[in-house]
Amino acid sequence: MNQELSERKPVTILLVDDDYVDVKGVERALKQLKIPNPLIRAKDGVEALELLRQADSVSRPYLILLDINMPRMNGIEMLAQLRQDRKLASSVVFVLTTSKDDEDRIAAYDQHVAGYIVKRQGGDGFIHIMEMLEHYWRVVEMPCIS
16 A cells, blocks of 8 residues: 555545444444444434534545434535535435435435435345445545534
8 A cells, every 4th residue: 555545544434324223234344344444323313413513523535424304403404504505515424324215315406415325225236235335435535614
């Protein structure tokens, strides 16, 4: 590994999802792939925004994995607030959802998400997603300053 990659801070993963089974799937995939990146969970958009706005709650660089269908504040509503906040607008967000609805996909991309990923039930779905994301943050320069 070249020196520049080894000196980078690990990317913190903020998983915003109310589904316990999906959270466990992500945790298992990270463990199985031996990806040691910090993982922080928020159960909905309200909790996620509170964490992001608290100093030192979510270390930069970070990547947000955002579900759409959640109580209190869904993913599309959270994205709208995130993009309106000057300090959070540059956040890298991947939607990770069961929704195949074109309206949800369009709404997410209208809020400048890095990608829209539909969860696959069972199998190696989360492993493939975590592998892709690990490659992403190793290659892409992530915003580190708020």
